[in-house]
Amino acid sequence: MKFNLKSKPLFAALVIALLVFPFVTDALLGHGWVRIADFALLYIMLALGLNIVVGYAGLLDLGYIAFFAVGAYTYALFCSPQFGLHWPIWIVLPLGALLACFFGVLLGAPTLRLRGDYLAIVTLGFGEIVRIFMNNLNAPVNITNGPQGISMIDPLRIGDFSFAKTHEFLGMDFTTVHLHYYLFLGFTLLVIFVSLRLQNSRIGRAWMAIREDEIAASAMGINTRNIKLLAFAMGATFGGLSGGLFAGFQGFVSPESFSLMESVMILCMVVLGGMGNITGVVLGGVLLVILPEAFRHGAGPLQEAILGKILIDPESLRMLMFGLALILVMLWRPAGLWPSSQHRRELAPDEATVHQEQETVYDASR
Amino acid sequence: MDIFLQQIINGLVQGSVYALVALGYTMVYGILGLINFAHGEVVMVGAMVALTSLQVLLGLAVAPVLAILVSLFVAIVACMALGYTIERVAYRPLRNAPRLAPLITAIGVSIVLQTLAMMIWGREYHAFPQPFANSLHAVGGAIITDVQLGIVIVALLMMSGLMLLIHRSRFGRAMRAVAENPSAAALMGVDINRVISATFMLGSALAAVAGFMVSANYGIVHYYMGFMLGLKAFTAAVLGGIGNLRGAMLGGVMLGLIESLGAGYIGDLSGGFFGSNYQDVFAFFVLIAVLVFRPTGLLGERVAERA
Amino acid sequence: MPSNKFPTLFALIAAFTLVGCNKTETQSAHSNDAAELVVKIGASAPLTGPQAHIGKDNENGTRMAIEDANAKGVIIGGKKVRFELLSEDDQTDPKTATIVAQKLVDAKVNGVIGHLNSGTTIPASRIYSDNGIPQISPSATAVAYTAQGFKTAFRVMSNDSQQGKVLGEFAAKNLKANKIAVIDDRTAYGQGLADEFVKSAQNNGAQIIAREYTTDKAVDFAAVLTTIKGKQPDLIFFGGMDPQGAPMVKQMRGLGMKTQFMMGDGGYTPKFIDNAAAAAEGAYASLPGVPLDKMPSGRDFAARYEAQFKQPIQLYAPYCYDAVNVMIAAMQKAGSAEPAKYLPELGKVVLDGVTAKIAFDEKGDLKGGAVTMYQVHQGKWQAVETMGGAATH
Structure with a gap:
């Protein structure tokens, strides 16, 4: 990674912060927040995967959760009493990622000619198709157990080391949420690393060229078909990996975890954070997982503090605040909280356009 | 034979509703190149407002016909105001922003509208008042109810009215001009902001009518009802070619037919392996097949390249 | 990637951390100040989303049982007990259900009434089981819920x-x-x-x-x-x-x-x-269960529910009411509200509830199960x- 060369102390501080984070959180806020952090890491992986498709290659994908589902179901089927299989994770996790990758290509192939919103609706349909199949493949042959979902999935385990048990190490208790945190953190860093390398590679530049102008890119000799398929495949792989980890962590998968709303949420993370910029996407993932939970904890007490009583029930207020937050953040920073420098350059309009726009709006108000 | 005819009728009724909602999506898209994801919630608000005013009016013993007309009017006005507000608050400030930004505000607006509706009208499903007996008519062995007949007729009237408005009126010409090329239209003296606001209001008015019709047909209203309907209508708009008004109507009716024929015959077609549980899969496969051969939908001619 | 961006991110997280931390502390302080014993009952159901109306009904049923118990004055192990309700929204989402479950465990609830759906009850049950918190679902009917072999999982509803x-x-x-x-x-x-x-x-x-x-x-x-x-x-x-x-x-x-x-x-x-x-x-x-008006306490329950919440019972409120009472009965029998102490008693409780005579079989399912x-x-x-x-x- 680039930044560690620039400033070693900062990098060290970051590493330490990430390592002690679960313990600080645990001490201050309790296990619940460590679990939320675990989910945040899973979603960061998803958002980074989607960022490749949407942020780098500019292909709007509204069915991304399908790859998460493929990964999760792969893990669930091969590590549960469903078929009596209990494969080790170093086979199952790559297998899930590989299958997701295959599905990514499957989705990419027929949609290569589609652009913009047509692509959006086809990917949305693809996501629904995957979910519907998982929801219905319990008859005539029972594969996925249908809407009942698959329960009693094996916990994540490396050799004899189970992540679902509390381990003592250096006199400290590492509970299951802590252990998963470190495991997911490792994978997230891996995904960040791969994303960074891709971004600065030939492939990454090809993606961005396609995003900016597909015709020009193909004129420059970029094989747009292969490069687009590669974007779908890479994005899907990350999704599949995250899905496998999710299944092992949760111990239960059912089709309702993979609804359209989830795809939309991941897209929100990417766009809200800042498309195409890894730090932005990470920030978006963290915020969108934490915000609803923060509102869950804060909505009731906040009202009591301000109004002295509970006027609006906390659940409604929580959803209301979440919706408003989405609107306000986008109005405040239309390019996302932390846009990539390239995007920012494009967005700074030259003075003539600003002038013209203002003129028309002014006319309207007159 | 009567089963087949019945499925066609089912599809047409459902499709008419999709078409009305799809028009709202497609009009906005044609002008702004923006998917108005909150449109489904506007339909829901229309249904809810109609519900309340109908309850109030019927409670005051107003004649049923009058009550229906007045509450339809109230719903239309409320939705137009809502459409106008949504555009002003969530879309106009982002007109020059990256094209996914308004998508996120649209999702935010959806969540806010849903939650507000939940707070105002409660969490439960409401029965939509039915002041008239809904009698059945036999059409060649199939059956259609008064309300369903009304839906098809009203949808046809609304759509022909809209076509007239857009192709014959001054406002329609301005709208088409803005859709074609906003800056050129502005240079020709068209007030773009006004046209855009009017488009949103027009789409919302159609949404209100659709909301009223859906509620009357199914007799049930709920704050969550806009989501699925909006999604289906959006699919219909894309199927027909988003941005194209005739496409939205065709797409809506086609989606209705695909769904009902799919649910009805998919089992026979697949030898019993797939059932009506794969209805949506079938619909999406048709959509994908159409888009593979016609990447801009059935009637879409404009290439949407803004990515 | 410039290096100075990450710390900002952490500052943000830290800010969130601080906001939340105030709250937890006030909460725990709150529960210790009184001389009476505070017993926290967790409840979880979807309070937003398409099933919110049934979820709210569940919460109402649980709340009524808790208010009744507080009004009556329950003594457990010689101490007067005040019950507290912690109600959480699981949004019918399995993932949110586990977060909610963890939150309830963190808040040191003595038992949980929930969740509403099988899809949320099953993933949450793993967390309750890991932490030894007894869980009674008022409405999850999937056979798989009690077939997982968790000692903490019960239900007061017939299974599918x-x-x-x-x-x-x-x-x-x-x-x-x-x-x-x-x-x-x-x-x-x-x-x-x-x-x-x-x-x-x-x-x-x-x-x-x-x-x-x-x-x-x-x-x-x-x-x-x-x-x-x-x-x-x-x-x-x-x-x-x-x-x-x-x-x-x-x-x-x-x-x-x-x-x-x-x-x-x-x-x-x-x-x-x-x-x-x-x-x-x-x-x-x-x-x-048996029709409410056939059970002596059932008719009374329905009337009081309508009076308090200004709407008729939607669906599972009486089961939530029974679930809380079963839990309290087990605590009284064990003379303790400690999960580990009253859990063994929970399986043995026999109670005339508002929905039926309630007793559990060895799996935690309702015994007999009249319909x-x-x-x-x-x-x-x-x-x-x-x-x-x-x-x-």
């Missing part, structure tokens, strides 16, 4: 297999339906119940002539009903909830079908009748027959 058995028998024997069409909503509840219904109906000599499907968000059933109409069944069974059931029966009548219509407990709501209006007449639904069949008669649900129950299943 118990209820489906009665429904199938009633359809085939009492209603003499030979040709039956089955629709389900592809949720864990609807599909599970429909499958068990099919098994039982076939065992009792009926024939399943059509199996159709819808979703839990659909409102239009014309297509599947038309297909079914062509096969002329004696009875249509729908595995699903009332938001679909009511328009479904209405659309059946709209298609000129006079076929009998039957649902499980998801149909037994006042809203079903409101929303289906005249079409509801003659429809059947089941509900585990009552109801029919809409003159715009009201009327009990037809109570089946099962005394016999062990």
